[in-house]
Amino acid sequence: MDKSLSQLSQQLQLLISPSPLQELNHPLLQSKNISLSVKRDDLLHADISGNKWRKLKFNLIEARKQGINHLVSFGGAYSNHIHALAAAGHYFGFETSAIIRGEPHYANNPTLKQAQQWGMHLHFVSRQEYRQREEPQYLQRLQDKFPEALIIPEGGSSPFAIPGVMELCDELMQQSVKRIDHIFTATGSGGTLAGLIAGFSNNQQKNSTRITGIAVLKQADYLLTNIDHLLGQANQSSVNDWQLLTQFHGGGYAKVSPELGDFCSQFESECGIPIEPIYTGKMFYALFELIKQDYFNDGDNIVALHTGGLQGLQGLNKPH
Ligand SMILES: Cc1ncc(COP(=O)(O)O)c(C=O)c1O
Known part of the structure; x- marks a missing residue:
């Protein structure tokens, strides 16, 4: 291997270790008999975090x-x-x-x-x-x-994004002692969702996992084609069960209703995990709504991906 390439690979390996998988303790989860763990990719690195x-x-x-x-x-x-x-x-x-x-x-x-x-x-x-x-x-x-x-x-979200997200699936596989019934992520351009689809499809043991993206922007159906295209470009197939839920955009990209803002503050104080309302807040809001609506089966084990993005909070309520 070329010296500068092997140096980069070593640096990448040393700098980043697997992110923790943290189980949440929340009264709603207990009352509905649902397990929810958060894959804390926000903790991967101070400046290059999350997805x-x-x-x-x-x-x-x-x-x-x-x-x-x-x-x-x-x-x-x-x-x-x-x-x-x-x-x-x-x-x-x-x-x-x-x-x-x-x-x-x-x-x-x-x-x-x-x-x-x-x-x-x-x-x-x-x-x-x-x-x-x-x-x-x-x-x-x-x-x-x-x-x-x-x-x-x-x-x-280029085809090279896919193997990176697939590594996350391997980490999860090693970390999770229970079968994962669902995995959730916030979806903007679709690269992360495509990587999860590829990662879970590639691993027979994880084939029963349902993968869900929560679209954070309005009229996001076009992403379905983009995701298929991206998977094709990365030579990955989708044998897994996946979906993009498009009804939780809350008015559009970076639109934050008072209800969503309150949810994020409450989530942070109850769960002790920092989130922001543009991506992860919308995803957790959707997830909690679905749990309240008994969308999941009794005893289901869900993993939610914390995709980082906390620096983006600096832009909230700013005109640009
Ligand atoms: C914090 C955060 N979460 C989720 C996403 C959505 O990921 P993707 O664009 O791969 O759908 C983004 C955008 O990259 C993001 O910044």
Whole structure:
């Protein structure tokens, strides 16, 4: 193996150890005879936490394999993915650039300030231009502008995201003493859900697990096709039972009703686990609603994935 690649693999291995699986103790769970454990990926790393870490890992390895030292990606003004990519560049020696939806003065917000301190270059584009981020011609123009770069899609959800999330499934397999009946994750771009589908489908023992994504944005049905496509690109099949629930968006991406805000505060004080209302809060809210509605079978064992994202709290109630 090339020296810089083996160095990166060692660094990645040393820096990150399996995240804990924490069982929750909550009166609702007891009254409904449901076990709920949280896979605490928020604790993976201080700056590259949650599913960001899982999705970036093999993107970094692939870049190093190909001798690419520059990573380019896309995000909003408070993007968890952009924050994590900048941190990864800083820790592992990659140049990073980000195409940010919005105006140059957003560069002063805490997320993007930190990203720049880690050495990331920011390029602000209009909403109209940002909408082209998956179009082949636009991507080709970007590649011409950054000929030496690996361009990573929004949210880090490239085919290389899949093996990273699959590692999480292997960890879970070793950690969980009970059969896992359900696993839940918050879904934005679909990469994490696709990785869980691949990871659980690949392992015969986990085949009875039902995988559920809670869409955090409105009109998210298009993600079903994206997820199938991503699985195909990563040469993974889906033999597992999975679904995307689209009714819990609560008004749309980053919309936080007073009810959701109250739920998150109560969850934190009752369970002692920090969450934010854009992703994990919406997922836990949905999960608790489903438990109240007796959606699950008596005795079911559920795992909820804590996908991190706590830095995104800095953007709440901000106009951009
Ligand atoms: C904290 C958090 N949770 C969940 C998600 C959704 O993950 P995905 O985009 O892979 O669906 C994101 C976005 O990447 C996120 O930042």
